[in-house]
Amino acid sequence: MANDPIHQFQLFPIVDIDVAGVDLSFTNSALFMALTVGSVVLFLVLSTTGRGLVPNRWQSMAEMSYEFVANTLRSSSGTEGMRFFPLVFSLFMFILFANLWGMFPYFFTVTSHIIVTFALAMLVILTVVIVGLMRHGTHFFGIFIPGGVPMALIPLVSLIEIISFLSRPISLSVRLFANMLAGHITLKVFAAFIVTLGGLGIGGWLGAVLPLGMTVALTALEFLVAFLQAYVFTVLTCMYLNDAIHPGH
Amino acid sequence: MATETEVMQELATDVGGAAVEHAGDHAVVFPPFDTTTFASQLFWLAITFGLLYYLMARVIVPRIGGILEDRSDRIVGDLAEASRLKEESERVIETYEAELAEARRKAQAIAEERRAAVNADLAEKRKTAEAGLAGKLAEAEGRIRTIRDKALSEVDGIATEAAEAVVARLAPVTVDTAEAAAAVARVKRQEA
Structure with a gap:
């Protein structure tokens, strides 16, 4: 099983929980969700307990992440978007820490796992729809009718806009899911290749240097992807939330 | 779902190589597409992410936001205080310079006054001294003149006597004193 690149995505129950025939077991996935949330909360709370006017290193990291996300949100959806x-x-901290x-x-x-990223994407889209409808009522559907389009083209353009809107949760979730999945599979394949070559004796050892270098390089790349995908998810979330605040674009 | 499973197993075979014989043990379905785990994942995601959101909204965001706001307030306050102090120091410098100029002016006035007083005093003293000197000079001149006059008048007498004596010696003539004196006076006039 050591060389199976898919095995790392396998869920297994740690505590079996069954509610009315539905399997709600506390799995390794749930454990890492808890670890992610726990580490995010610990990081952000412990680093800011000093409430230093001049921040120490930890506090300055927490402030940096806060301001990074705040600036992203403010630049795409204005001060109103700050709610x-x-x-x-x-979302940003959860995805970033889960990736890391x-x-x-x-x-x-x-x-x-697609279900996790899809659930997060649906959370964003449902927030957009519900807040948009609550704030603007039927005017919210103005996002499907871009300004300055000739009357004759409106049905076609609106259809495209609707399809684009419906595909948002899919593209948002699949992008994150596929990046993490592909990255980890590739990493595992190259790492497994080192072991396989290593078993072939001295010639294999020399040959194994290549996939080893590849694994090191990919690890660095994966750290970049881990951050980048969290950022991309955040930026797109901000843009979608902007629709809920300013539907007539 | 069956076809999907086959595809996934093929995928596993392609990328994993040796993995194919193990695939049956655990994963008949590619794990991310195994719908039997969805309920549990969604359940625990809702709990954990919900908790994160709750703590974020209630504790973390207000706290970090508060820290940042305090800091920007403090910076704005400090800048205002700094500009206030700067203004104040500029005012103090202005006052100081005005006072300095005033003092300098006063000092010059006092110096001027002193100089004038000293000059006046000096002139006064010089005048007094000159007046004293002039008095003494006049007195001395007067005395000199008196002495000279006296001496001159005595010269006349001596000359008359000498003339009498010379005449008496040279000739057996007795010269009248008055005549001798007239002769002396005549000679003196001629010489003068």
Whole structure:
């Protein structure tokens, strides 16, 4: 099983929980979700307990992540969008920490499961729809009718806009899921290749240097991807939330 | 679902190589597409992410936001205080310079006054001294003149006597004193 690149995505129950025939077991995935949330909360709370006017290193990291997300949200949806800040900051920190925990060998990557990323994407889209409808009523549907389009083209353009809107949760979730999945599979394949070559004797050892270098390089790349995908998810979330605030674009 | 499973197993075979004989043990279905785990994942995601959101909204965001706001307030306050202090120091410098100029002006006035007083005093003293000197000079001149007059008048007498004596010696003539004196006076006039 050591060389199976798919095995790392396998869920197994740690505590079996069955509610009315539905399997709600506390699995390794749930464990890493809890680890992710726990580490995010610990990091952000412990680093800011000093409430230093001049921040120490930890506090300055917490402030940096706060301001990074705040600036992203403010630049795409203005000051009004700041009411969504807790949601956007939670999403960013959750995805970033889940991705980073997944970088440890033998650790489980929460975001490598489509259902998790899809649930997060649906959370964003439902927030957009519900807040949009509550604030603007039927005017919210103005997002499907872009301004300055000739009357004759409106049905066609609206159809495209609707399809684009419906595909948002899919593209949002698949992008994150596929990146994490593909990255971890590739990493595992190259790492397994080192072991396989290593078993072939001295010639294999020399040959194994190549996949080893590849694994090191890919690890660095995966750290970049881990951050980048969290950022991309956040930026797109901010853009979608902007629709809920300013539907007539 | 069956076809999907086959595809996934093929995928596993392609990328994993040796994995194919193990695939049956655990994963008949590619794990991310195994719908039997969805309920549990969604359940625990809702709990954990819900908790994160709750803590974020209630504790973390207000706290970090508060820290950042305090800092920007403090910076704005400090800048205002700094500009206030700067203004104040500029005012103090202005006052100081005005006072300095005033003092300098006063000092010059006092110096001028002193100089004038000293000059006046000096002139006064010089005048007094000059007046004293002039008095003494006049007195001395007067005395000199008196002495000279006296001496001159005595010269006349001596000359008359000498003339009498010379005449008496040279000739057996007795010269009248008055005549001798007239002769002396005549000679003196001629010489003068």
